[in-house]
Amino acid sequence: MNSQRLENARILMYSHDTFGLGHLSRCRAIANALVETYRGLSVMIISGATIAGAFDYRVRVDFVKVPSVIKLHNGEYQSMAAHTSLTDTLAMRRAIIRHTAESFRPDIFITDKEPMGLHGEVEETLAYLKARGTRLVLGLREIMDSPELLASEWAGKEMMEKIEAYYDAIWVYGPEGFNDPLAGLDVPETVRARMHYTGFLRRSRPRSEAIQPRPAEGYLLVTTGGGGDGAALVEAVLAAHEHSRATPDEAAVPRTLVVLGPYLPPRERADFIARARTLPNVEIIEFDNRMEDLVAGARCVVAMGGYNTFCEILSFDKPALIVPRTTPRLEQALRAERGQEFGLVRMMPAEDITDTPRFAGALRALCDAPPPSQTVDVRMRAVLEMNGLETVSADVGAWIFSAARPAPPPRPAQSEPAPEIRLGS
Structure with a gap:
């Protein structure tokens, strides 16, 4: 630049x-x-x-x-x-x-x-x-x-x-x-x-090298932003992997990287980390200050649909499934609805992810879906600019x-012509 x-x-x-x-x-x-x-x-x-x-x-x-x-x-x-x-x-x-x-x-x-x-x-x-x-x-x-x-x-x-x-x-x-x-x-x-x-x-990838090691690219990335209200989504993802392991006749849920977020409550954090240790296809990290790297390395993304994650999904052209929160704001749900309307993302209501077999199927299908650049409605191609x-x-x-340009000097006042003076004879 x-x-x-x-x-x-x-x-x-x-x-x-x-x-x-x-x-x-x-x-x-x-x-x-x-x-x-x-x-x-x-x-x-x-x-x-x-x-x-x-x-x-x-x-x-x-x-x-x-x-x-x-x-x-x-x-x-x-x-x-x-x-x-x-x-x-x-x-x-x-x-x-x-x-x-x-x-x-x-x-x-x-x-x-x-x-x-x-x-x-x-x-x-x-x-x-x-x-x-x-x-x-x-x-x-x-x-x-x-x-x-x-x-x-x-x-x-x-x-x-x-x-x-x-x-x-x-x-x-x-x-x-x-x-x-x-x-x-x-x-x-x-x-x-x-x-x-x-x-x-x-968003773009940082220029400097990451300090912490990165997982091999090609994973399904699950991110809940700050994580303060992301426990239900992480729970559903882990349940989908547990269901997949219990039904070997079905295709496996893709290798998954879960980013918990710094504000996930400690009790849920400890539980999720312990469960992930039993799932060979799941890796959990608590926080990463270079989410751009992780989104760029993903095959597909599951997220809640906050503004910044939405921008990262579009920036790196990743197929995405949005599971928005609806309280205390409807912002994420409205963004997901608009994004789905214009062919940018897929959306699943939060109440539907508790249907574990259905959600596992959605995760399996996601990483084979085309990216936003191939599905965007022609009316909204400008979105991807x-x-x-x-x-x-x-x-x-x-x-x-x-503001820095100096103001032009004031123009000199136009002098009025001197009045004509007539001398008497």
């Missing part, structure tokens, strides 16, 4: 990270692409992810860790520190976010997904940065939630009015025509005019170069 020079330009990104790794993964992909495109640019990511430091970042990308908050299955939040109340945790987060903005002095501030942040923790910082002339950008997934649930979540918060008041631009991280993330909401025309569909964010990172980089460059 060709690099252009941006002297001392700074971008601050906010990623609230209360459930899984999706927000940080998206911010990290954008940050790495930006510093690779523009030499001299620095990016700072504010993240609440407990394992934010476990990932590789490009030179000139760094992060500030705020105290972690976790989202429960019922949609409520609690502090990760048992001795600290949610109120105190949010107060600390708010102070760190504001102080970081004051110290870093960004040219651009990018908020991921939550317009005002967790419980409104970013609004004070947005007002401060707006006053000092920072460009404010809201980045939205191509699917936020069902319109009814999103409208209910934003009700009473004046969210649309605040988006209109604060944000200069809105990126939608998907192609136009795949999904409108604000469909069904009363969106002012001024907000619509600021929305820019970027395309999906393409996945030019989101290039679009984001182009926008950033245009904004910063425009």
Whole structure:
């Protein structure tokens, strides 16, 4: 990728990270692409992810860790520190976010997904940065939630009015025509005019060598993202292998690599690892900070359908079966439905994977299925262009170069002709 020079330009990104790794993964992909495109640019990511430091970042990308908050299955939040109340945790987060903005002095501030942040923790910082002339950008997934649930979540918060008041631009991280993330909401025309569909964010294999050994390529990859709500899928996969072993007259389920995710509860983690030891065709790892490598090495993928996994599946052109969660959001289910409609992935409802013989058959068939590039509906071939990172980089460059260009000198005032003076005789 060709690099252009941006002297001392700074971008601050906010990623609230209360459930899984999706927000940080998206911010990290954008940050790495930006510093690779523009030499001299620095990016700072504010993240609440407990394992934010476990990932590789490009030179000139760094992060500030705020105290972690976790989202429960019922949609409520609690502090990760048992001795600290949610109120105190949010107060600390708010102070760190504001102080970081004051110290870093960004040219651009990018908020991921939550317009005002967790419980409104970013609004004070947005007002401060707006006053000092920072460009404010809201980045939205191509699917936020069902319109009814999103409208209910934003009700009473004046969210649309605040988006209109604060944000200069809105990126939608998907192609136009795949999904409108604000469909069904009363969106002012001024907000619509600021929305820019970027395309999906393409992923690529890291350039450096992996530190940990990699399994031989050609496996069925099972990933649940962060893993906090992935136990049912892993359970179904192991049950399918146990069923396959007990019915030798059927074809075996393909060799499988399961990535549990860092947030899988300890009890389930220990149980799954113990069961996998008895299954010669299954390998389990707990976490890998280079999922791109694992997706690239797979024959096919079984996943829950979060945004980043969906982008990885399309980036590496892998046949995939999506088993989405439906609580507390419908985001994954809606993405899987759209993906299946356009011939990009297959979908199976979570309640169907408890039918073990049926699920085992689906796993056997998956790795022989054609990849998305061969099955995509002609209406959505643009989906596979996945030019989101290039679009984001182009926008950033245009904004910063425009801001750095000196204003033209004021034109000299046109002097009025001197009044005619007549001398009397």
